[in-house]
Amino acid sequence: MRKYGLELLIGIVPVLLIFLIYAGVNIMPFLLIAILAGGVTFALMSRGKMTAMQGGKQRLEVSAASMSFEQIGGQERAKSELIEALDFLVRHEEIKKLGIRPMKGILLTGPPGTGKTLLARAAAQYTDSIYLAASGSEFVEMYVGVGAGRIRDLFKEARQKAKKAGKSSAVIFIDEIDVIGGKRDGGQHREYDQTLNQLLTEMDGIRSDEAPRILIIAATNRKEMLDSALLRPGRFDRHIGVELPDKKGRLHILNLHAANKPIDPSIDLERIASESFGFSGAQLESVMNEGAIYAMREGSELIQESHLAMAIDKVMMGEKTDREATKEERDRVALHELGHAIAAELVRPGSVSQVALSPRGQALGYVRHNPQQDKYLYTREFLDSQIIIALGGAAAEEIFYGGRSTGSRNDFEQAMGIVRTMVESGLTELGIIDANMMTPEVWAKVNRSILDDLMARTKGMLEERRQVFMDALDIVIREETISGDNFRELLGSLSKSA
Known part of the structure; x- marks a missing residue:
């Protein structure tokens, strides 16, 4: 239809020009406007095609470096789930007899740096597949339709490369899929919607009886943002959590x-x-x-x-800094960190790993804590002890200086975050409650009630060890960095002498 329309236009325009010239009309302005419009249209189309081609060349490269599951540590559960899913692709004929539908897509979810990309590379090696990697941001352009075109090119390239290499399957890995797979809200993001629609269409077009077979592996750390059409069975069939290692x-x-x-x-x-x-x-x-x-x-x-x-x-x-503090500041920082360290040893003996006064990052000093064991469930008593440790620095400053400094800001933020966890977990006097229904006034009252009580307890514990602070101050300032074992020895000896 478009072909006949173009031929009709080519036939009409010359006749129209001849008629206008014969009628004595100056056609130069019309010609200039037509030439400008044609030039702009051609430039936009060329730019869009060029952008699509450049984007394709950047991402469609087969990774030569192999990666096996044995080279990935700390994700045994994720690896076992992924291997089970990949066996559907490797043992194709066997599962076909059982009537099992092979998976089209696998979604890897979890915090950054946990190995989602490594797992995708290992999946390609395990299945002896062509591996193609892309990032969600590579499909987003200001030109409508470019992202959808790149999706089509990606699947086409995967099939072509698999056939050329003599492989029976190809693995397509899309990182940051939340960029193009976000929930559709009926807004004006036509480019995002077209790209997502094209991805859904391509996934629906994957057939298990076609060779080479295509498996899509996607990764995101924001699963809650993905569109439900992308997450349903038949598209991303299996969701595997790749969490922080124990x-x-x-x-x-x-x-x-x-x-x-x-x-x-x-x-x-x-x-x-x-x-x-x-x-x-x-x-x-x-x-x-x-x-x-x-x-x-x-x-x-x-x-x-x-x-x-x-x-x-x-x-x-962060790295150590060259900031030089005054003697008064160093004394305050030392007492602040001693407050944290002594409070930690009182409520959780053996938890201090290091006490340091050397400036690092944004901190003038810090106490590094050593968890005795990984914990994933917390009681009210444990959370109270965490708040006491966080308030130890400010409590020490109040004891020796009669007031606090801005150095306690992060400590208070941490303490209020723990209070929020308590409220949302039903561990406060409010009982089981929807935290979203609480007004700012109620939040302020709960924070004040819990933190004031624990601050009083912390100051009472540290006040009893005022002499320990004074005796340890010079040692901490002189040594600057003390290991947890040495600090406990120091604390034990000073407590006996006091």
């Missing part, structure tokens, strides 16, 4: 990244795994890498445990 997983990851590094045999990596509670796989890799850098700075042939301890501090809080 202590056993962290130890596995540390061992993997220590394999190619000269580690001192005396280093206890299990201790490092305990001290790195809450770290992702990417952060643990950074700890080992930064530890090697510290060893190189000191000219050491082996990576020592002190290097890894400094690396943990850097990953958690």
Whole structure:
């Protein structure tokens, strides 16, 4: 239809021009307008095609580096779920006899740095598939239809590369899928909607009896933002959580990244795994890498445990700074951190890993805590103790200076966050309540009630050890950094003498 319309237009325009010239009409303005309009249209179309081509070249590259599941640590449950899903692709004929429908898509969800991309690469290696990777942001352009075109090109390229390589399957990995797969709200985001619609169409067009077979693996850390049409069975059939590793997983990851590094045999990596509670796989890799850098700075042939301890501090809080504090500030910071450390040892003995006064990141000093074991369920008593530890610094300042400083700001934010957790978990005197229905006045009352009571308890505990503070102050300022074991020895000796 478009072809005949173009031919009709080509036939009419010359006749119309001849008629206008014969009638004595000046056609130059019309010609100029037509030439300008045609030029702009051609430029826009060319730009859109060029953008699509450039985007395709950037993302459609087959990864040459292989990655096996054995090289990924700390995600045993996620790996087992993923392998089970991939077996549907590997054992195609066997599952066909049982009438099982192969999966079209697998969604990996979890915090950043937990290994979702690595799992996708390992999936391609496990299934002996072509691996193509793309990011959700690569499909978004200001030109409507470009993203949809790139989706079509992605699936087309996957089939072509699999056939060319003689593979029976291809794995397409889309990172940050929430960029193009967000919930549709009927707004004006036509480009986003067209891109998502095209992805849904392509997934619906995947047939298990066609070769090469296509498997889509997507990753996001914001699953709640995805459109329901994308999450339904028949598209992303399996949702696999890739969470932060536990202590056993962290130890596995540390061992993997220590394999190619000269580690001192005396280093206890299990201790490092305990001290790195809450770290992702990417952060643990950074700890080992930064530890090697510290060893190189000191000219050491082996990576020592002190290097890894400094690396943990850097990953958690940033690099050391050159800020020089006055004597009054150093004394206040030392008493503040002693408040945290002494409170921690009183409510959770053995929890202090390090007390440091050296400025790092935005902090003038800090206390690093060592969880005795990974915890995922918390009682009211445990949360109260966490608040007491957080308020220890401000309580010490009030005891010795009669007031607080701005250094307690983050401590108070942490304490109020714990109070929110208590309320939402039904652990306060309010009982089971919908936190969204609480007014700011009620929140303020609950915060004041809990925090004032725990602040009074904290000040009472620390007031009884005023002499311990005074005796430890000079030692902490002189040493600047004290390990948890040395601090407990110091605390024990001073408590006996007091």
